[in-house]
Structure formats: C-alpha cells, structure tokens
Amino acid sequence: MNEASLRSGILGSLATAGLGDALGAGTEQWTIEEIFEAHDGPIATLIQPPPDTFAGAEGNLKGQITDDTSQMYYLAEDIIAADGALDEEVWKNCLLRWADNSPHVGNMGPSTRPMVEALRTGGNPHRVGLVGTSDRQVASMGATNGSSMRVAPAGLIHPGNLEGACQATLATCIPTHNTNVAIAAACAIASGCAEGLKPDADPFSVVQACLWGARRGEELARTHPRARVAPGPSIARRTQLAVQLGMAATSLRQALLATRSWPASPFRPRSGCSSMPKGIRGTPSWPDPAWATTRIPLRPSRARWPARCAGSTPCRRTRTQRSRRPTGPNTTSNRSRTDWFA
Template identity: 30%
Template sequence: MNPLLDRAYGCLIATAIGDALGMPASFMSISQIKQEYSKITDFVTPSREQVAHSSIVAGGITDDTQESLIVSSVLKEAGKFDTELFILKMKEWAVKYNILESTVIGPSTRLFLETIISGGNYLEAGKKGDTNGAAMRVAPIGIFHHHDFELAIQDAIASALPSHGSKPGVASACAIAAAVSKAIEGKSLPSEIMVAAILGAIRGEESGYDIPSPSVAARIHLAMEIVDRNQDKPLEEICLLLYKYIGAGMKSYESIPLSLGVFYAAKGSVTDGLIAVVNLGDDADTNGAIVGSLCGAYSGASTINKSWIEKIEKVNSINFKEIAQDLLKTCS
C-alpha cells in the first residue's frame, strides 16, 4: 500500500474503530466506565447501563461513522462537496433507518433532519447548532482535499452550515478538516497539525453564526499548552487533565479541543489515543471517532491492530480501503 493510501485508509478505518470502541462508554462517567468495564481496551458489548447504544453489538458503528460515509459518497459522486446531494442522502438515511425514532443522534443533527424531512429552511434552523456532529463526519473532506488546505476549509464550512452553523459548530468542522488534510500529506509533526487545526478553527469562527460560546480555536491552543506543560506525565494523566480543563461533552468547544489534545498527547498513535479518549467517557463514541480520524490520518492503517480492522470490517460489512481509494481517485 502506498503511503498516501495507507493514511487515507487509516483515517477512515480508525474513525470507525474509535466510534465502536467508545460506543459502550457513551455518556458515562469515568467511574461508571471503571465499574462496568474496568477499562476499555477492545470492543465490548454495551452494559445494561448504556442507554444511548444498548442495541449495538460489540464492534458496531454508530451515526458518527455512518454520517462520515455519507459525506464520502457525496464527494465520490459529485467530485466535490455538494450541499443538495448531502441533504438528499441524509434525508434518505434518516427515513430508511428511522433515525428520528432512535437515541443515537445529537440535538443539532436531530433538528436538521426534522427540518429537511418537513421541507423547512435548514440554514435558518441550523444556525445555532453548536454540537460536534459536523466535526465527526468531516474527515473525508480532509482526505479529499489533502492537496489543498483552502479547499478543505471551504468544503468544511459548506458541510457544517446546514446543521451546525454556529461559530463553534463551523469552527470545529474546519479544525478537523484542516488537521486531517495536513496529516494525510504525511510531512507534518503533530504540533504542525495542531497549528493547522487552530487556523481552521479561526476561519470557521469567521463564517459561523454568532452565539454565546467559548472559542474553539482558543481551546485547541489551551489543549496544546496543557499537553506541553505535562509531557513528563503518563498519557492517561495528561488526558485526565485535558478532561478536567476542557470537558468531553458533545458541545463543539469541548469535544473537538479535547480530541485534538488527545491526538497531540498520544503523538498520533491510534491505539494509545483511542484507549485514552474512550475511557474518559461522556461523548465517548464521537470523541473516539474524531481521535481515530486524526491518529489514523497521521500514522496510517499499517500501524493499527489488524484484529481491530478485521473486526470492524466484518461486523459492519464495509470496505473502508475501497472508500479511501475512491476519495483519492476522485480528488485527483
């Protein structure tokens, strides 16, 4: 496998791995995770205490990965991010799988889906969306535009505005798209990828609807500072500090700075980063998916536990390598 494909494939498969590893711990506290699972180091069946994803089997993906696959299909079919095609595919997905009757989606995505199904004005409905749904699905845009940072930012903005159009919502999508775009190229240090994320967040904050919220860009910078000041500590301790100062919830200004901080602290290691972030709990599946996107784009599929890859692709019947090839082929 050539290095570019290795990183693109790594980004997509690690998104799904992080999603599935974090799924059983979603919206649990650190102490609840310890009580129910001791420590999550592999795919596990959700316990009875798991309310959001109780029906998913070990290794199963959630809406985080499913929506990123929708974005991938839009890029493949349109040769760019096409808003109308994205809306059509999201509507078809929601209707086919009765998503509005499920507990898996966040509030901003729920309002977006309700609006497009009813034929309402999604841009108006989505302008206050401030959760992490746009960021969790945006990695394919970073892969697709690995050769062009500016196009990655532009398409990230376009992908966020319909559902997560607030300053933090757009900023978070731009931060992850920018970071993935930089990482996929394979020429950057983790610190340089973090700087790209900050620049992306700043651009996103300029494009989003103004709501009362902390700055995503400032919080990514804070995450870097926390990691840099505590490099002598074990990864688990650093990540606990990130959690204490930033949080791990679904709000964009928690989830995205935390996930980038874990990527930075783990130095791009898929295994280390994912185990660290999912055991923090709260929005564990989405944070796992985002950390997976970042670490997979940086380190590549060749560094990932082969049994994890086999489990994910078998349980979910998805060929992520083929999707990565399609994204790279279409963008060229």
C-alpha cells in the same frame, strides 16, 4: 504524494475513525473516573455497550459503529458520486439518504434530528428552534458536535490544502450546524485530516493545522450570510489549552484527568479573613495544592478595608505598598497561564 500512499492514508483514516467510534461507544456518557474504575484504566478493547450508553440503549453490538461514523461513510460515498464537488445540496441529499436508510438513525443528535425533519418537509432548517416569536434560534441549536463527527471526508479530499478543506466543511455545516462553534470545530478536524495526508506530516503539524482550521472556521462563520455567532468558547483557544495540559502531563492518566471541568467560580475568600470583601483576596478553589499560597492581586479602586482581619494579617496598606507590583514567585505577574496547570 503518490497515489498508493494517499489511498492508504484515506482508507486508514476512515477505518480508524470507525474503530475509535466503536471503541468509545461502550463508555459514552461516562466520566473518566467511572471508566478508569470499571476497566482499570482507559478502554483498550472493544466492549459491549452497557444500557446507560446511547449505543447500548439502541441495542448496538460490540464493535458496531454509531451514527457518527455512519454519517461520515455516507458523506464519503456521496463525495465520490459527485466527483469531489461537495456543496450544500450534495450534503443535504446525503443527510436525507442517511436518515432514510441508516440503521443508526436512532442515535441522531439534538441538532440533526429537527433539521432533518425540516429538510424532509421542505422547510427552512434555520427556522427551527426559534425563541418565541423572534427570529433568533436557541443558542444550542446547531452548536453541537454533529458537524465535527462526520466531516473527515471533507478534509481527505483536499490533501495538504487546508483552505479547500475548510470551504468543503462549510458546505456541510450551513444546513444543520451553522454556528461559529460548530463550524470552527469541524474546520479544525477537516484541516487536521488534510494535513495528516502529507508525507512529511507529524503530530505537531497536524495540531497546528487543527488550530489554523479552528481560526479559519471562526472567520468563515462571521462572514457567511447564513451562519450565526452563538455564545460559546473559542475552539482554537480550548485546543491550545488542551495541548498545554497534555504536554505538561507525565502520564496518560494525568493528561486525561487534567481535562476535567473545573468549578464555575475559581475563587473563595481566604480562610480566617471573612471580613474582607468576597473575591478580592482569596485562593482559587481548584483542587491544586500549588494554588494554596497564591495571593490574587485584585483590588477595587474604592474598597474600604478594615484595620485588621481576623487573626494577625494586616489588611490596610500604605500608598507606596499599593503602588508596588507583586513580584513573588506565586504572583500572577510572574506566572504564565501554562504554569497554572503544571
């Protein structure tokens, strides 16, 4: 890894992050369907942010970055000033300098804003957002994406060193985003950046580095005395799921639409079988025709089945039938989770 290629990789990372931020600012808060309908597909050029986006509401111009990249650039400057020695004090001073000088302070997120006020007044940011008179912070406090959006420099100063990237990342998370969700997400991004600077890096190795970083971030959050575990999904598992969805897609549009949120409850009673206990035998309510004939092999241990359901489908089964594991092509025993989203 020579100095010229390393310099090019770091500058390229910072520049393209800013470009992506400016590109996405024009559709923030929009759904994928709204973006595709308004622009006949994904955004491919810089646009003027409309009033119903955060950037538009703040009066940002076309091509202008937001608080995301602004904080990232401030962090890069302060890491250079500290000769690479990134710790919590460096980050807290950096955040306050940003809050006092950046024109993008109006875009500050729901976790960063109250934390900045606490740091300004010498307060403890971990006492912000307590539930009643308890010592428990609101679950969403410090669980937002602020730690991830600015963390790239923590990875760029540790090319190829994922552990070093995660340790530097932790220093930027503890003051304002000290939850397992935020730390894992930030470590994933920083690890991907660190891996991406290696001469032999490719998209697959970068994704693997992100997965490693997400798992390492979860470990760090569970062992650090000032970190906390908040209710939320596993960043590593969601990353794996996103990869599965993307690899199974045949087009960019299909990949993007596949990541939409599904209804909270995936099951509904089978049509014509209203007498059966709800959720015992059903078809998922997800909008995928492949699920239409899926029979979910769930049965309570002491369920009382009626002799026959509406129509002609028998409901009572013999002991032999009950003990027989389903082996058809559409049963969950023969289908991997990846197949569910194919």
